[in-house]
Amino acid sequence: MALSERDLDELRAAAEHLDRLLLPGQVDEVVARRPVHTAYVPADRFDAGTVAAWGAAARDAVRDHGPPAGFPASTVDMVLAKLAAEPIEDLRVDFEDGYGYRDTEDQDALAAGAALRAGAPPFSGLRCKSLEPSTVDRAARTVDAFLTGLGPPPPGFVVTFPKATSAAHADVAVLLCRQLEHAHGLADGTLRFELQVETPQAVLGADGRSPLPEMIVRSHGRLAGFHYGTYDYSTALGIAPGQQSLEHPVADHAKAVMQVAVAGTGVHVSDGSSNVLPVGSPQEVHAAWDLHARLVRRSLERGLHQGWDLHPAQLVTRFAATFQFYLDGLPPARRRLDDYLARRASGVLDEPATARAIARFLLRGLHCGALRRDDLGHPIEDLEAL
Known part of the structure; x- marks a missing residue:
């Protein structure tokens, strides 16, 4: 490798500065019940x-x-x-x-x-x-x-x-x-x-x-x-x-x-x-x-x-x-998430970000009363983990 340890130390120091550009307390969104x-x-x-x-x-x-x-x-x-x-x-x-x-x-x-x-x-x-x-x-x-x-x-x-x-x-x-x-x-x-x-x-x-x-x-x-x-x-x-x-x-x-x-x-x-x-x-x-x-x-x-x-x-x-x-939105969401988790080729190329969005969609549907647990197709814990 051509990069030295000193180069990597300098790079790490610069990367640490990026976190300070975020809002204090910035967190991943927790999908809990919210009023509609x-x-x-x-x-x-x-x-x-x-x-x-x-x-x-x-x-x-x-x-x-x-x-x-x-x-x-x-x-x-x-x-x-x-x-x-x-x-x-x-x-x-x-x-x-x-x-x-x-x-x-x-x-x-x-x-x-x-x-x-x-x-x-x-x-x-x-x-x-x-x-x-x-x-x-x-x-x-x-x-x-x-x-x-x-x-x-x-x-x-x-x-x-x-x-x-x-x-x-x-x-x-x-x-x-x-x-x-x-x-x-x-x-x-x-x-x-x-x-x-x-x-x-x-x-x-x-x-x-x-x-x-x-x-x-x-x-x-x-x-x-x-x-x-x-x-x-x-x-x-x-x-x-x-x-x-x-x-x-x-x-x-x-x-x-x-x-x-x-x-x-x-x-x-x-x-x-x-x-x-x-x-x-x-x-x-x-x-x-x-x-x-x-x-x-x-x-x-x-x-x-x-x-x-x-x-x-x-x-x-x-x-x-x-x-x-x-x-x-339930049928296409379930189909896309099933394909993503099974690594199946489909007409939509989903990635971790979109799988996360699908999981949030399903959880929001559950929390608002539109969907039942049986509708989700996956355990709630698995959707929350996504």
């Missing part, structure tokens, strides 16, 4: 019966208007069973745009916390007002009152902070979480939060860089996810109301930047909402369902596995489109 949606409920309309009421309203919509088009009866049956057993996977009690400004916010926050304590879904939390100077006191008091009513937060609990514009928002969020933990006797690190990306400055800062990676670093492991704010962001970019949508090019650009920023960090990206609600005549309901189902499927195809729902009847197409996405 977040149901957004204004605080003044939330009580202990809200989750069950949303499920009943969604089932009533199917009864009154018939199931959404394009789904087999077996998928509709799965959706109806889901709506009866667990209609909301992730609940966000809203004290921001959906609630407004009220003199009763302290009392409403206390009552909402107590109502959530009576029966929280698998994932839950609240959205307070922004941490910007004009509303930071109100935000802190609301979360404080909510936690007073709630008591120790259940697993999967997060606080959503809207309108994050810079990495400094992460600093303030971390400080507030630490203050609240101390005030409520909670262990350090109990409180986690989400930041809503709904301003252009959150995607591209004044220095020409995206502040999102720095937000992750300065959150010190407390950041659970970035949520895209469809309408604030679109309005800020001058998009006319009739063109504001999850599939507008400005929305796709923002979400693509968010996905790049969180890759390998354990932080998740959630899509926003569609404000076209399935209400009115049967024709209007089915038109809204068709749109929502298409948008949910489109987001899944683009690697966004979660989105916001604003109305109980949107749960119908949220679960239908999600279940069908995994059911449609």
